[in-house]
Amino acid sequence: MYRGTSAGGEAATPVASNVTGTSFTDTGLTNGTTYYYTVAAINAVGTSPQSNEASTTPQAAATAPSAPTGLSAGPGNASVSLTWTAPASNGGSPVTGYAVYRGTSAGGEGARPVASNVTGTSFTDTGLTNGTTYYYKVAAINAVGTSPQSNEASATPQTAATAPSAPTGLSAGPGNASVSLTWTAPASNGGSPVTGYAVYRGTSAGGEAASPVASNVTGTSFTDTGLSNGTTYYYKVAAINAVGTSPQSNEASATPQAAGTGAGYVRRVGTATAATARTSTTITVGASGVVAGHTLVVSALLSSTSTTGSVSATDSAGNGYAVARNVSDGSAGDRTVVLVAVAVKALPAGATITLSYSSAAETHLAVDEFAGVTGVDTTAGATGTGSTFSSGAASTGSANEILVGATGIESASAAPTWATGWTALPNLGISTDYLATAYRAAPTAGAYTATGTSGGQWMATLTALKTG
Numbered sequence: 001m002y003r004g005t006s007a008g009g010e011a012a013t014p015v016a017s018n019v020t021g022t023s024f025t026d027t028g029l030t031n032g033t034t035y036y037y038t039v040a041a042i043n044a045v046g047t048s049p050q051s052n053e054a055s056t057t058p059q060a061a062a063t064a065p066s067a068p069t070g071l072s073a074g075p076g077n078a079s080v081s082l083t084w085t086a087p088a089s090n091g092g093s094p095v096t097g098y099a100v101y102r103g104t105s106a107g108g109e110g111a112r113p114v115a116s117n118v119t120g121t122s123f124t125d126t127g128l129t130n131g132t133t134y135y136y137k138v139a140a141i142n143a144v145g146t147s148p149q150s151n152e153a154s155a156t157p158q159t160a161a162t163a164p165s166a167p168t169g170l171s172a173g174p175g176n177a178s179v180s181l182t183w184t185a186p187a188s189n190g191g192s193p194v195t196g197y198a199v200y201r202g203t204s205a206g207g208e209a210a211s212p213v214a215s216n217v218t219g220t221s222f223t224d225t226g227l228s229n230g231t232t233y234y235y236k237v238a239a240i241n242a243v244g245t246s247p248q249s250n251e252a253s254a255t256p257q258a259a260g261t262g263a264g265y266v267r268r269v270g271t272a273t274a275a276t277a278r279t280s281t282t283i284t285v286g287a288s289g290v291v292a293g294h295t296l297v298v299s300a301l302l303s304s305t306s307t308t309g310s311v312s313a314t315d316s317a318g319n320g321y322a323v324a325r326n327v328s329d330g331s332a333g334d335r336t337v338v339l340v341a342v343a344v345k346a347l348p349a350g351a352t353i354t355l356s357y358s359s360a361a362e363t364h365l366a367v368d369e370f371a372g373v374t375g376v377d378t379t380a381g382a383t384g385t386g387s388t389f390s391s392g393a394a395s396t397g398s399a400n401e402i403l404v405g406a407t408g409i410e411s412a413s414a415a416p417t418w419a420t421g422w423t424a425l426p427n428l429g430i431s432t433d434y435l436a437t438a439y440r441a442a443p444t445a446g447a448y449t450a451t452g453t454s455g456g457q458w459m460a461t462l463t464a465l466k467t468g
Contacts, residue, residue, distance in 0.1 A: 001026070002050060004036045010053075018042075029058045062092035064145035068121070068138045073155035079126045080155045084138050086121055093142040100125070101149065103135045109152075117141070128157045161191035163244035167220075167237045171346035172254035173293015175374075176468065178225045179254045180293040182317075182345040183237050185220055192241040199224070200248065202234045208248075216240070221345070227256045254293070263372025263467035264402060265439050266294060268425060270353070274363040275430050281363050282354040290347035295373035295465065296321070298339040301364040301408030301428075301435040302357055304332075309358030311337045316352045317345040327381035327459040329410070336408035336435075336459040340376055364428040364435035370402060370465060377401055377464040380449070387413070389458035391450040401442040402465040405450030409434045413455030422452070432456070 001017075001024055002010035016024055029035060034057045038050035070085040086095065099113035100123050115123055128134060133156040137149040169184040185194065196216035200208035201224065214222055227233060232255045236248040257263075269290060270283035290296065298313050298321060307328035313321035321339040328335035337357075347353075353367055380394035389407050396403075409416055416436035418424045428435040434454065442448055442464065450462035 002038045002040070005033060007036055007053065007055070010036060010038050010050075031058045031060050033057065059092060062142070062144050065089060065091045065095055065140040065142050065147040067148040068098065068140050068150040071136065071138055071150040071153045073134075073136055073153040075155040075157050076124070077160040078128050078130055078157050079124055080128060080134055080136070080157060081122070081124045082136055082138070082153065083122045084150055087140045087147055090140075091142055091144055093144050095140045095142050097141050098123070099139045099141060099146065101137045101139070104132060106135055106152065106154070109135060109137050130157045130159050132156065159191060161241070161243045164188060164190045164194055164239040164241050164246040166247040167197065167239050167249040169346070170235065170237055170249040170252040171292035172233075172235055172252040173291055173343070174254040174256050175223070175293065177227050177229055177256050178223055179227060179233055179235070179256060180221070180223045180343055181235055181237070181252065182221045182292050183249055186239045186246055189239075190241055190243055192243050194239045194241050196240050197222075198238045198240060198245065200236045200238070203231060205234055205251065205253070208234060208236050208251075229256045231255065257372065263400065264370065264441070265423070266291070266369040266371050269296065269367040269369050271367070271426075271428055272363065272365045273428050273430055277359050277361050278363060279359050280354055280356040281365050282352050283365060283367055285347045285349055285351040285353065287349045289349045289351070290344060290369055291371070292346035293343050295370045296341045296344055296353070297368050297370065297404050297463065298353070298355060299366045299368070299406035299435060299437050300337045300355055300357075301334070301433070302337065302360040302362075303334050303410065303433060304361035305335060306358035307333055307335050311339070311355070311357045313339045313341070313353060313355050315347060315354070317347050319344045324376050324463045325379040325381045325461040327383055327461055329383045329457050329459055332410070332457065334408065334410050334457065334459065336381075336406055336461055338379075338404070338406050338461050338463050340463065340465070342373055342375055362430050362433060364408070364430065364433070366425070366428060366435060366437055368404075368425065368437065368439075372467045373402065373465045374468060375466045377466045379461065379463045381459070381461040383457075383459045385457050387455045388453050389416070389451065389460045391460040391462035393447040393449050394462050394464055395447045396442050396445050396464045398466060398468060399444050400467050402467060403440050403442050403448055403450065404463045404465065405438045405461065406463075407436045407450070407452065407454075407458055407460040409436065409454050410457040414453070416452055416454035418452040422450070
Protein backbone atom coordinates (compact mmCIF):
# COMPACT_ATOMS: atom_id res chain seq x y z
CA MET A 1 0.00 0.00 0.00
CA TYR A 2 1.57 3.25 -1.22
CA ARG A 3 0.45 6.73 -0.01
CA GLY A 4 1.04 10.34 -0.92
CA THR A 5 -0.51 13.77 -0.42
CA SER A 6 -0.61 14.77 -4.04
CA ALA A 7 -1.81 13.06 -7.20
CA GLY A 8 0.92 10.67 -8.44
CA GLY A 9 3.02 11.51 -5.41
CA GLU A 10 2.89 8.19 -3.61
CA ALA A 11 6.11 7.36 -1.76
CA ALA A 12 8.36 4.54 -3.04
CA THR A 13 8.19 2.89 0.37
CA PRO A 14 4.79 1.40 1.14
CA VAL A 15 2.94 2.50 4.24
CA ALA A 16 1.75 -1.07 4.70
CA SER A 17 3.14 -4.40 3.49
CA ASN A 18 1.97 -7.99 3.57
CA VAL A 19 -1.63 -6.85 3.74
CA THR A 20 -3.85 -9.85 3.50
CA GLY A 21 -7.17 -9.55 1.79
CA THR A 22 -8.33 -6.76 -0.46
CA SER A 23 -9.04 -3.99 2.06
CA PHE A 24 -7.05 -1.82 4.42
CA THR A 25 -7.71 1.05 6.83
CA ASP A 26 -5.04 3.69 7.05
CA THR A 27 -5.12 5.36 10.48
CA GLY A 28 -3.41 8.22 12.28
CA LEU A 29 -4.11 10.62 9.44
CA THR A 30 -4.86 14.36 9.57
CA ASN A 31 -8.50 15.31 9.10
CA GLY A 32 -8.95 17.65 6.18
CA THR A 33 -5.84 16.47 4.27
CA THR A 34 -6.38 14.63 1.01
CA TYR A 35 -4.45 11.37 0.69
CA TYR A 36 -3.68 9.49 -2.57
CA TYR A 37 -3.18 5.69 -2.76
CA THR A 38 -2.00 2.90 -5.09
CA VAL A 39 -1.76 -0.83 -4.39
CA ALA A 40 0.57 -3.57 -5.68
CA ALA A 41 0.21 -7.34 -5.34
CA ILE A 42 3.12 -9.53 -4.22
CA ASN A 43 3.91 -13.19 -4.96
CA ALA A 44 6.98 -15.39 -4.71
CA VAL A 45 8.39 -14.00 -7.90
CA GLY A 46 7.96 -10.30 -7.09
CA THR A 47 5.74 -7.19 -6.95
CA SER A 48 3.13 -6.27 -9.52
CA PRO A 49 2.74 -2.93 -11.19
CA GLN A 50 0.77 -0.45 -9.06
CA SER A 51 -3.00 -0.17 -9.37
CA ASN A 52 -4.99 2.86 -10.42
CA GLU A 53 -4.84 5.80 -7.99
CA ALA A 54 -7.59 6.57 -5.46
CA SER A 55 -7.88 9.48 -3.00
CA THR A 56 -9.96 10.57 -0.03
CA THR A 57 -10.02 13.26 2.67
CA PRO A 58 -10.50 12.11 6.29
CA GLN A 59 -13.16 14.05 8.30
CA ALA A 60 -14.16 14.15 11.96
CA ALA A 61 -17.14 11.95 12.78
CA ALA A 62 -20.53 13.64 12.11
CA THR A 63 -22.70 14.88 15.04
CA ALA A 64 -26.22 16.20 15.44
CA PRO A 65 -26.67 19.78 14.16
CA SER A 66 -26.42 22.87 16.36
CA ALA A 67 -29.71 24.52 17.39
CA PRO A 68 -31.75 26.57 14.92
CA THR A 69 -31.78 30.29 15.76
CA GLY A 70 -34.01 33.34 15.37
CA LEU A 71 -37.33 31.55 15.85
CA SER A 72 -40.25 34.03 15.55
CA ALA A 73 -44.01 33.53 15.68
CA GLY A 74 -46.82 35.53 14.08
CA PRO A 75 -50.54 35.17 14.88
CA GLY A 76 -53.19 34.36 12.32
CA ASN A 77 -56.84 33.34 12.43
CA ALA A 78 -56.71 30.06 14.42
CA SER A 79 -53.10 29.69 13.32
CA VAL A 80 -49.51 30.69 14.10
CA SER A 81 -46.82 31.19 11.44
CA LEU A 82 -43.24 30.27 12.44
CA THR A 83 -39.95 31.17 10.79
CA TRP A 84 -36.38 30.43 11.89
CA THR A 85 -32.77 30.34 10.71
CA ALA A 86 -30.95 27.10 9.87
CA PRO A 87 -28.31 25.89 12.37
CA ALA A 88 -24.86 27.43 12.14
CA SER A 89 -23.48 23.85 11.88
CA ASN A 90 -25.11 20.78 10.37
CA GLY A 91 -22.76 18.57 12.43
CA GLY A 92 -21.06 17.27 9.32
CA SER A 93 -24.22 15.66 8.00
CA PRO A 94 -26.90 17.48 5.99
CA VAL A 95 -30.02 18.66 7.85
CA THR A 96 -32.89 16.53 6.59
CA GLY A 97 -35.75 18.36 8.37
CA TYR A 98 -37.02 20.10 11.48
CA ALA A 99 -39.24 19.16 14.43
CA VAL A 100 -41.66 21.74 15.89
CA TYR A 101 -42.60 21.59 19.59
CA ARG A 102 -45.62 23.42 21.04
CA GLY A 103 -47.02 24.26 24.47
CA THR A 104 -49.50 26.66 26.11
CA SER A 105 -47.15 27.98 28.77
CA ALA A 106 -43.62 29.38 28.66
CA GLY A 107 -41.18 26.48 28.68
CA GLY A 108 -44.07 24.02 28.55
CA GLU A 109 -43.54 22.59 25.05
CA GLY A 110 -44.44 18.91 24.81
CA ALA A 111 -41.78 16.21 24.43
CA ARG A 112 -43.39 15.02 21.19
CA PRO A 113 -43.27 17.42 18.27
CA VAL A 114 -46.49 18.68 16.69
CA ALA A 115 -44.72 18.49 13.31
CA SER A 116 -41.73 16.42 12.14
CA ASN A 117 -39.66 16.33 8.97
CA VAL A 118 -40.56 19.91 8.20
CA THR A 119 -38.60 20.98 5.15
CA GLY A 120 -37.47 24.58 4.87
CA THR A 121 -37.30 27.10 7.70
CA SER A 122 -40.98 28.00 8.11
CA PHE A 123 -44.13 26.28 9.31
CA THR A 124 -47.77 27.26 9.90
CA ASP A 125 -49.52 25.60 12.82
CA THR A 126 -53.27 25.47 12.15
CA GLY A 127 -56.44 24.43 13.94
CA LEU A 128 -55.63 26.50 17.03
CA THR A 129 -57.94 28.31 19.45
CA ASN A 130 -58.16 32.07 18.97
CA GLY A 131 -57.26 33.96 22.12
CA THR A 132 -54.94 31.22 23.47
CA THR A 133 -51.21 31.95 23.57
CA TYR A 134 -49.03 29.18 22.11
CA TYR A 135 -45.30 28.72 22.78
CA TYR A 136 -42.89 27.07 20.32
CA LYS A 137 -39.36 25.70 19.95
CA VAL A 138 -37.75 24.06 16.88
CA ALA A 139 -34.99 21.42 16.51
CA ALA A 140 -32.97 20.41 13.41
CA ILE A 141 -32.51 16.76 12.37
CA ASN A 142 -29.72 15.04 10.41
CA ALA A 143 -28.61 11.42 9.92
CA VAL A 144 -26.91 11.42 13.32
CA GLY A 145 -29.72 12.81 15.43
CA THR A 146 -31.68 15.82 16.69
CA SER A 147 -30.18 19.21 17.61
CA PRO A 148 -30.75 21.13 20.83
CA GLN A 149 -33.96 23.17 20.67
CA SER A 150 -34.07 26.77 19.44
CA ASN A 151 -35.06 29.89 21.36
CA GLU A 152 -38.73 30.04 22.38
CA ALA A 153 -41.30 32.17 20.53
CA SER A 154 -45.00 32.72 21.21
CA ALA A 155 -48.09 34.15 19.53
CA THR A 156 -51.82 34.43 20.22
CA PRO A 157 -54.11 33.59 17.27
CA GLN A 158 -56.92 36.07 16.68
CA THR A 159 -60.01 36.21 14.54
CA ALA A 160 -59.20 37.93 11.26
CA ALA A 161 -59.62 41.70 11.51
CA THR A 162 -62.55 43.32 9.73
CA ALA A 163 -63.64 46.87 9.03
CA PRO A 164 -65.07 48.67 12.11
CA SER A 165 -68.74 48.83 12.95
CA ALA A 166 -70.53 52.09 12.16
CA PRO A 167 -70.04 55.22 14.29
CA THR A 168 -73.14 56.16 16.27
CA GLY A 169 -74.81 59.23 17.71
CA LEU A 170 -73.94 61.61 14.88
CA SER A 171 -75.34 65.09 15.58
CA ALA A 172 -75.02 68.36 13.68
CA GLY A 173 -75.12 71.95 14.91
CA PRO A 174 -75.36 75.05 12.68
CA GLY A 175 -72.85 77.89 12.63
CA ASN A 176 -72.18 80.85 10.39
CA ALA A 177 -71.48 79.21 7.00
CA SER A 178 -70.49 76.09 8.91
CA VAL A 179 -71.83 72.94 10.54
CA SER A 180 -70.28 71.34 13.64
CA LEU A 181 -70.48 67.53 13.80
CA THR A 182 -69.93 65.21 16.75
CA TRP A 183 -70.28 61.43 16.97
CA THR A 184 -69.41 58.39 19.06
CA ALA A 185 -66.65 55.94 18.10
CA PRO A 186 -67.74 52.51 16.77
CA ALA A 187 -68.66 49.85 19.31
CA SER A 188 -66.14 47.54 17.57
CA ASN A 189 -62.91 48.47 15.80
CA GLY A 190 -62.99 45.12 13.96
CA GLY A 191 -59.82 43.94 15.65
CA SER A 192 -57.70 46.70 14.10
CA PRO A 193 -57.37 50.24 15.54
CA VAL A 194 -59.51 52.99 14.00
CA THR A 195 -57.09 55.31 12.18
CA GLY A 196 -59.57 58.04 11.21
CA TYR A 197 -63.02 58.95 9.98
CA ALA A 198 -64.55 59.96 6.64
CA VAL A 199 -67.31 62.59 6.53
CA TYR A 200 -69.91 62.44 3.74
CA ARG A 201 -72.17 65.39 2.87
CA GLY A 202 -75.25 65.99 0.76
CA THR A 203 -78.03 68.56 0.38
CA SER A 204 -80.90 66.10 0.57
CA ALA A 205 -81.80 63.34 2.99
CA GLY A 206 -79.92 60.21 1.97
CA GLY A 207 -78.13 62.14 -0.76
CA GLU A 208 -74.61 62.15 0.65
CA ALA A 209 -71.95 61.96 -2.09
CA ALA A 210 -69.91 58.77 -2.54
CA SER A 211 -66.67 60.73 -2.05
CA PRO A 212 -66.16 62.16 1.45
CA VAL A 213 -65.76 65.89 2.02
CA ALA A 214 -63.16 65.07 4.69
CA SER A 215 -60.96 62.00 5.16
CA ASN A 216 -58.62 60.85 7.91
CA VAL A 217 -60.42 62.99 10.48
CA THR A 218 -58.92 62.30 13.88
CA GLY A 219 -61.14 62.41 16.94
CA THR A 220 -64.93 62.33 16.97
CA SER A 221 -65.78 65.86 15.88
CA PHE A 222 -65.45 67.93 12.71
CA THR A 223 -66.50 71.40 11.56
CA ASP A 224 -67.48 71.71 7.91
CA THR A 225 -66.82 75.27 6.72
CA GLY A 226 -67.38 77.38 3.61
CA LEU A 227 -71.08 76.45 3.42
CA SER A 228 -74.06 78.46 2.16
CA ASN A 229 -76.18 79.98 4.91
CA GLY A 230 -79.80 78.91 4.65
CA THR A 231 -79.02 75.60 2.90
CA THR A 232 -79.67 72.41 4.84
CA TYR A 233 -76.74 69.96 4.75
CA TYR A 234 -77.01 66.25 5.51
CA TYR A 235 -74.13 64.20 6.88
CA LYS A 236 -73.00 60.66 7.58
CA VAL A 237 -69.67 59.47 9.02
CA ALA A 238 -67.68 56.23 8.55
CA ALA A 239 -64.74 54.85 10.55
CA ILE A 240 -61.56 53.56 8.89
CA ASN A 241 -59.03 50.94 9.99
CA ALA A 242 -56.26 49.00 8.24
CA VAL A 243 -58.82 46.57 6.80
CA GLY A 244 -61.29 49.04 5.35
CA THR A 245 -64.19 51.45 5.90
CA SER A 246 -67.14 50.84 8.20
CA PRO A 247 -70.81 51.15 7.31
CA GLN A 248 -71.97 54.75 7.54
CA SER A 249 -73.44 56.25 10.71
CA ASN A 250 -76.93 57.60 11.22
CA GLU A 251 -77.71 60.74 9.25
CA ALA A 252 -77.72 64.22 10.83
CA SER A 253 -78.52 67.60 9.30
CA ALA A 254 -78.18 71.29 10.08
CA THR A 255 -78.83 74.61 8.35
CA PRO A 256 -76.04 77.21 8.65
CA GLN A 257 -77.17 80.75 9.47
CA ALA A 258 -75.49 84.12 9.25
CA ALA A 259 -74.08 85.45 12.51
CA GLY A 260 -76.81 86.76 14.72
CA THR A 261 -79.54 85.01 12.78
CA GLY A 262 -81.33 82.44 14.87
CA ALA A 263 -79.13 83.17 17.89
CA GLY A 264 -80.88 83.34 21.23
CA TYR A 265 -82.38 81.50 24.15
CA VAL A 266 -83.53 77.92 23.43
CA ARG A 267 -84.81 76.34 26.63
CA ARG A 268 -84.20 75.60 30.26
CA VAL A 269 -82.39 72.27 30.36
CA GLY A 270 -82.98 71.58 34.04
CA THR A 271 -82.87 72.86 37.62
CA ALA A 272 -82.13 71.57 41.10
CA THR A 273 -82.29 72.88 44.64
CA ALA A 274 -81.02 71.28 47.86
CA ALA A 275 -81.43 72.41 51.45
CA THR A 276 -78.91 69.94 52.87
CA ALA A 277 -75.12 70.14 52.79
CA ARG A 278 -73.47 68.55 49.77
CA THR A 279 -70.45 68.86 47.45
CA SER A 280 -72.10 68.15 44.11
CA THR A 281 -75.47 68.38 42.41
CA THR A 282 -76.60 66.62 39.23
CA ILE A 283 -79.24 67.68 36.73
CA THR A 284 -80.80 65.19 34.31
CA VAL A 285 -81.34 66.57 30.79
CA GLY A 286 -85.00 66.73 29.82
CA ALA A 287 -86.85 65.14 26.93
CA SER A 288 -85.70 67.68 24.34
CA GLY A 289 -82.01 67.00 24.97
CA VAL A 290 -79.31 69.53 24.05
CA VAL A 291 -78.47 70.20 20.40
CA ALA A 292 -74.86 69.79 19.24
CA GLY A 293 -73.21 73.17 18.66
CA HIS A 294 -75.38 75.01 21.16
CA THR A 295 -74.10 76.66 24.35
CA LEU A 296 -74.94 75.78 27.95
CA VAL A 297 -74.94 78.36 30.76
CA VAL A 298 -74.80 76.93 34.29
CA SER A 299 -75.91 79.34 37.04
CA ALA A 300 -75.55 78.48 40.72
CA LEU A 301 -76.13 80.02 44.15
CA LEU A 302 -74.07 78.23 46.80
CA SER A 303 -74.89 79.18 50.40
CA SER A 304 -72.61 78.87 53.44
CA THR A 305 -69.71 77.56 51.36
CA SER A 306 -66.06 78.35 50.69
CA THR A 307 -65.88 81.55 48.68
CA THR A 308 -62.53 80.53 47.18
CA GLY A 309 -62.98 76.78 46.65
CA SER A 310 -62.98 75.32 43.18
CA VAL A 311 -66.28 75.06 41.27
CA SER A 312 -66.47 72.88 38.16
CA ALA A 313 -69.06 71.32 35.86
CA THR A 314 -68.95 68.10 33.84
CA ASP A 315 -71.46 66.19 31.75
CA SER A 316 -71.92 62.71 30.33
CA ALA A 317 -70.85 63.85 26.83
CA GLY A 318 -67.48 65.12 28.03
CA ASN A 319 -68.11 68.81 27.27
CA GLY A 320 -65.78 71.35 28.86
CA TYR A 321 -67.14 74.13 31.08
CA ALA A 322 -65.30 77.31 32.08
CA VAL A 323 -66.14 79.64 34.98
CA ALA A 324 -67.29 82.90 33.39
CA ARG A 325 -67.98 84.84 36.62
CA ASN A 326 -67.78 84.17 40.36
CA VAL A 327 -69.12 86.70 42.88
CA SER A 328 -69.17 86.14 46.66
CA ASP A 329 -70.59 88.16 49.53
CA GLY A 330 -67.34 87.80 51.47
CA SER A 331 -67.43 86.66 55.07
CA ALA A 332 -70.97 85.20 54.93
CA GLY A 333 -69.72 82.44 52.63
CA ASP A 334 -72.31 82.79 49.85
CA ARG A 335 -71.46 82.95 46.13
CA THR A 336 -73.03 83.16 42.68
CA VAL A 337 -71.12 81.26 40.00
CA VAL A 338 -71.72 81.15 36.24
CA LEU A 339 -70.05 78.54 34.00
CA VAL A 340 -70.30 78.32 30.20
CA ALA A 341 -69.75 75.49 27.68
CA VAL A 342 -69.68 76.68 24.04
CA ALA A 343 -70.36 74.52 20.95
CA VAL A 344 -71.24 71.47 23.01
CA LYS A 345 -71.50 67.88 21.93
CA ALA A 346 -75.12 66.75 21.88
CA LEU A 347 -76.68 65.65 25.15
CA PRO A 348 -79.63 63.28 24.70
CA ALA A 349 -82.57 63.10 27.05
CA GLY A 350 -81.45 61.42 30.26
CA ALA A 351 -77.86 62.70 30.01
CA THR A 352 -76.48 64.33 33.14
CA ILE A 353 -74.76 67.61 34.06
CA THR A 354 -72.97 67.72 37.42
CA LEU A 355 -71.73 70.74 39.37
CA SER A 356 -68.96 70.03 41.92
CA TYR A 357 -67.92 72.47 44.67
CA SER A 358 -66.84 72.87 48.29
CA SER A 359 -69.55 71.78 50.72
CA ALA A 360 -72.54 74.15 50.63
CA ALA A 361 -75.46 74.23 53.07
CA GLU A 362 -77.86 75.16 50.25
CA THR A 363 -77.64 74.73 46.50
CA HIS A 364 -79.62 76.45 43.75
CA LEU A 365 -78.70 75.28 40.23
CA ALA A 366 -80.07 76.10 36.76
CA VAL A 367 -78.83 75.13 33.28
CA ASP A 368 -80.01 77.00 30.18
CA GLU A 369 -79.40 76.36 26.47
CA PHE A 370 -78.60 79.05 23.90
CA ALA A 371 -78.18 78.87 20.10
CA GLY A 372 -75.82 80.74 17.81
CA VAL A 373 -73.20 81.51 20.46
CA THR A 374 -69.54 81.58 19.44
CA GLY A 375 -67.95 82.47 22.79
CA VAL A 376 -67.96 84.62 25.91
CA ASP A 377 -67.21 88.29 25.22
CA THR A 378 -67.11 89.89 28.67
CA THR A 379 -68.61 89.66 32.17
CA ALA A 380 -69.42 91.84 35.16
CA GLY A 381 -70.24 91.12 38.78
CA ALA A 382 -70.94 92.89 42.06
CA THR A 383 -72.32 92.23 45.56
CA GLY A 384 -74.29 94.39 47.96
CA THR A 385 -77.44 94.77 50.05
CA GLY A 386 -80.67 96.65 49.52
CA SER A 387 -83.78 96.53 47.40
CA THR A 388 -82.01 96.88 44.03
CA PHE A 389 -79.33 94.54 42.72
CA SER A 390 -76.85 95.39 39.94
CA SER A 391 -74.02 93.50 38.30
CA GLY A 392 -72.15 96.63 37.37
CA ALA A 393 -71.53 97.55 33.74
CA ALA A 394 -69.97 95.34 31.11
CA SER A 395 -69.05 96.78 27.70
CA THR A 396 -69.78 94.45 24.81
CA GLY A 397 -67.39 94.34 21.88
CA SER A 398 -69.80 93.57 19.07
CA ALA A 399 -73.42 93.84 17.98
CA ASN A 400 -76.08 91.16 18.44
CA GLU A 401 -74.72 89.67 21.65
CA ILE A 402 -76.84 87.75 24.17
CA LEU A 403 -76.69 88.92 27.78
CA VAL A 404 -77.30 86.46 30.61
CA GLY A 405 -77.98 87.69 34.13
CA ALA A 406 -77.70 85.51 37.24
CA THR A 407 -78.21 86.84 40.75
CA GLY A 408 -78.09 84.97 44.04
CA ILE A 409 -80.02 86.57 46.91
CA GLU A 410 -79.85 85.65 50.60
CA SER A 411 -82.71 86.61 52.98
CA ALA A 412 -84.68 88.44 50.28
CA SER A 413 -87.50 90.70 51.40
CA ALA A 414 -89.39 89.92 48.19
CA ALA A 415 -89.11 87.54 45.24
CA PRO A 416 -86.65 89.00 42.70
CA THR A 417 -87.85 90.78 39.57
CA TRP A 418 -85.79 91.99 36.60
CA ALA A 419 -85.60 95.44 35.06
CA THR A 420 -87.28 96.33 31.79
CA GLY A 421 -85.65 94.71 28.74
CA TRP A 422 -84.78 91.48 30.52
CA THR A 423 -86.68 88.23 29.97
CA ALA A 424 -86.93 86.59 33.38
CA LEU A 425 -86.57 82.85 33.75
CA PRO A 426 -88.26 81.00 36.63
CA ASN A 427 -86.74 81.81 40.03
CA LEU A 428 -85.36 79.01 42.19
CA GLY A 429 -86.06 79.50 45.90
CA ILE A 430 -85.46 77.90 49.26
CA SER A 431 -87.31 79.89 51.92
CA THR A 432 -86.13 83.52 51.32
CA ASP A 433 -82.98 82.57 49.38
CA TYR A 434 -83.24 82.84 45.58
CA LEU A 435 -81.37 82.24 42.36
CA ALA A 436 -82.77 84.63 39.74
CA THR A 437 -81.80 84.30 36.06
CA ALA A 438 -82.74 86.25 32.92
CA TYR A 439 -81.52 87.07 29.42
CA ARG A 440 -81.80 89.83 26.85
CA ALA A 441 -80.46 90.82 23.43
CA ALA A 442 -77.78 93.47 23.05
CA PRO A 443 -78.29 94.62 19.44
CA THR A 444 -75.47 97.20 19.52
CA ALA A 445 -72.08 97.25 21.18
CA GLY A 446 -72.05 99.25 24.40
CA ALA A 447 -72.29 99.18 28.20
CA TYR A 448 -74.96 96.97 29.79
CA THR A 449 -75.96 96.14 33.38
CA ALA A 450 -77.99 93.28 34.84
CA THR A 451 -80.37 94.91 37.35
CA GLY A 452 -83.57 94.20 39.25
CA THR A 453 -85.19 94.39 42.67
CA SER A 454 -85.49 92.05 45.63
CA GLY A 455 -83.83 93.17 48.88
CA GLY A 456 -81.42 91.25 51.07
CA GLN A 457 -77.78 90.32 50.40
CA TRP A 458 -77.26 89.93 46.66
CA MET A 459 -74.49 88.73 44.33
CA ALA A 460 -75.24 89.77 40.74
CA THR A 461 -73.51 88.72 37.51
CA LEU A 462 -73.74 89.57 33.82
CA THR A 463 -72.26 87.38 31.07
CA ALA A 464 -72.15 88.63 27.48
CA LEU A 465 -72.21 85.88 24.81
CA LYS A 466 -70.90 86.56 21.28
CA THR A 467 -72.95 85.39 18.29
CA GLY A 468 -70.61 86.18 15.42
